[in-house]
Amino acid sequence: MNKSIETKLKTHKKINRNLCGEIQRLEDGFVELKFVTAPEMVADSKNLIHGGFIFGAADYAAMAAINEENVVLAASSCRFIAPVKLGDIVDFTAEIKSTEGRKSSVYVIGNVLSTKVFEGEFKTFVTEKHVLELSSLKTKNA
Numbered sequence: 001m002n003k004s005i006e007t008k009l010k011t012h013k014k015i016n017r018n019l020c021g022e023i024q025r026l027e028d029g030f031v032e033l034k035f036v037t038a039p040e041m042v043a044d045s046k047n048l049i050h051g052g053f054i055f056g057a058a059d060y061a062a063m064a065a066i067n068e069e070n071v072v073l074a075a076s077s078c079r080f081i082a083p084v085k086l087g088d089i090v091d092f093t094a095e096i097k098s099t100e101g102r103k104s105s106v107y108v109i110g111n112v113l114s115t116k117v118f119e120g121e122f123k124t125f126v127t128e129k130h131v132l133e134l135s136s137l138k139t140k141n142a
Helices: 003-008 051-066
Strands: 022-027 030-036 071-080 089-100 103-112 115-126
Touching: 003 022, 022 051, 030 051, 051 071, 051 089, 051 103, 051 115, 089 115
Parallel strands: none
Antiparallel strands: 022 030, 030 089, 071 115, 089 103, 103 115
16 A cells, blocks of 8 residues: 555554455545455355455445544445456445435445446444444443
8 A cells, every 4th residue: 555545544454455455546435446366265166256355345445435443334235246266356446425424325346357246335334432442332241
């Protein structure tokens, strides 16, 4: 990630970019992310990339588009349109489509070259504190 993007990014700073992609462009409410497939992501003998890695990259792009320290995923509706195989590079774009208070809807598209392989809507919520510090989620033994 280039230095100016790294400086502007407020969320998911410790994410493994080898598994979730590298942000190429970061603007208010918009992200371009490059996701390079790797052998660790392969699901079968035909070199199919497991959909969980595709989803993870799309989720990371959505969170970066919101770019708030305490953003969390509340819900998503996604379509896996075409398979992704080892050696493919998926270019994701994520753009905020609507915001109401602390809730936002982010639309994410993933393409391999000119073929759309993924699209989804990610519902996000910005919390006052880190999600693990919210009193409603703490257990008595924590």
